[in-house]
Amino acid sequence: MTAPAPAPADIFAKRESEVRSYCRNWPAAFDTAQGARIHDRDGRSWLDFFAGAGSLNYxxxxxxxxxxxxxxxxxxGVTLGLDMHTEAKRMFLESFERRILQPRNxxxxxxxxGPTGTNAVEAALKLARKAKGRQSxxxxxxxxHGMSLGSLAVTGNAFKRAGAGIPLVHGTPMPYDDYLDGKTPDFLWFERLLEGSGSGLNRPAAVIVETVQxxxxxxxxxxxxxxxxxxxCKRHDILLIVDDIQMxxxxxxxxxxxxxxxxxxDxxxxxxxxxxxxxxxxxxLFRPELDIWEPAEHNGTFRGNNPAFVTATAALDTYWSDDxxxxxxxxxxxxxxxxxxxxCAEHQDAGARYRGRGLVWGLTFADKERAAAVCARAYxxxxLLETSGAESEVVKLLPPLTITPDExxxxxxxxxxxxAESAS
Structure with missing residues (x-):
């Protein structure tokens, strides 16, 4: 007699690496999804305030x-094109130029x-160093900024950095906005290091920043x-890189x-x-004068994912032809x-506070473990909600931009x- 197939949860635990993370908090076997809702194989539905970690804005x-x-x-239509010319790529380039670049001059x-955010960051870092002839x-x-080695070198999270297994060099951290609780003037330390001949700071090729972390x-x-x-950056001849991968x-x-x-x-x-x-x-993206690459100096097999060009063009034409x-x-x-x-008004005694912009928001509590409890109860x-922050202390809201008011x-x-129900 043929043995029955393992239940889905069993095969995940049996064959998938311990490195898996989201599924530990959301153990459902998801099957279908549309708009702001995702469903498991038994038909149970969740509203999605995670949106693929910001990959599903639409x-x-x-x-x-x-x-x-x-x-x-x-x-x-061509699926894989590397960096060959294809009609799908042409249409995306034309739409991006018309919808995004030209209106903003x-x-x-x-x-x-390559196809992920960390690939884009690695290319940005490499280009900045090549253009300026500096390493830092x-x-x-x-x-x-990502999980590959160059991106980890400019990432702050100690847990993620430790996974590199080697020293992460040529990156220097500075305080983000309000990191020092407003007690120090903005960029005082950075300016002193740049101007001081005894500071020990190697002159940077670039600064990389997220407008919202x-x-x-x-x-x-x-x-x-x-x-x-x-x-x-302009005053000190340093290139400015904005990581807009999630925001x-x-x-x-x-x-x-x-x-x-x-x-x-830049x-x-x-x-x-x-x-x-x-x-x-x-x-x-970079200013034209920075385009100093030699052919194939930076490449990747899956940089020509033509189905993504098609859906990217459709998104631009559907949502970015007006405001x-x-x-x-x-x-x-x-x-x-x-x-x-x-x-926050209702839970003042728990130290509840919030912050955000647009459709990315965070909710925190005096008890840092409360965020995980809120997300678990919400599930x-x-x-679907995830936590963020160095200690997973923030309840993070990231719903699709196309969500309806009722949803x-x-x-x-x-x-x-x-x-309310997560209070200890």
Whole structure:
């Protein structure tokens, strides 16, 4: 007699590495998803305030993007193109230029890297060092830029850095906005090190920064802090890299998260939602004069994921031909902030506080373990939430930008209940 097949949970535990993480908090075997909802194989439904860690800004199986993908596959469109010219890539480049670059008076060149965010960061770091002839790169406390070695060297999280297994060099951390609780003038330490002949700081090739640190705990940089950083970099001949991998593609309202501050980065990294549909895609943008690469000096087999070009183009043409999505995101932000303010007022005794921009928000408590308890209870009640921060002390809200007002209110009501029911 043939032995019965193992139950799904059994095969995951038997064959999948101990490195798995999200599934430990969300043990369901998910099967289908649409918009802001995801379902398991038994039909149970959750509202998704995780959105693929920011890779699904337009929701699960967005109909406009899905149809474009189905049409492309049905006509045997090229799937893998490396960096060959393809019609799918041409259409994406033309749409990105028309929808994103030209309206912002940007003349950046575009480089398709390997398919993940850390690939885009590695390319940015390599290019900055090549352009300036220097090795050091300055990053910030609580930053997260990826899991490959170059990206880890500019990442702040001690647990993730330790996984490298070797020294992580040529990266120097500086305090992020409000890291020192406003007790020290912005960039005082950085300026002193740059100007002091005895500081021991190697002159940096670049500074890399997130305008909102998502994985680092939803830490929001002020516009004036970002402007001062951009001015410092210009004054000291340092390239400014903005990592917009999680906060770009409309997450904070505008397409790029740095637009509110009015700064002009030398290099920008995009991934996650740039593909639109959750398909792997990443790119690095840079000012034309920085395009000093030799052919094939930096490459990667999967830098030509043409189905992602197709869905990326559909996303640009559907959502970025006008400002409706930006306005909707900012309207949604007001609803989220109001709900979080009410939660914090109700749980003042627990030290509840909130912060965020657009549709990325964080909720914290005096008891740092409370965040995990809130997320666990939310899962039981039908809402996917993750924690973030160096000690997983932040409840992080990252719903799809396309979520409906009713779905948003439903999710916020579940969050409110989860906070109340997680009290010890």
């Amino acid at each position: 929701g699960h199986n967005n109909p406009a993007l899905k149809q474009a993908l189905i049409d492309y596959i049905s006509r045997d 940007m003349d950046h060149k575009m480089m398709f890297t 790169v300055v990053s910030f406390t609580n930053a997260f 998502g994985e680092g705990g939803v830490n929001v940089a002020r516009a004036e802090w970002l402007r001062a950083l951009a001015e410092l 770009g593609c409309g997450r904070t309202g505008a397409f790029f998260s740095f637009e509110e501050a009015g700064i002009e980065p 290099i920008i990294t995009l991934s996650k939602s740039i593909g639109g549909y959750g398909l792997p895609m990443a790119l690095t 409706r999505l930006t306005k909707q995101t900012l309207t949604h932000a007001e609803r989220v902030e109001a709900a979080l303010a009410a939660i 039981d009640l039908g809402l 948003l209110d439903e999710g916020l009501a579940i969050l409110t209940r989860a906070v």
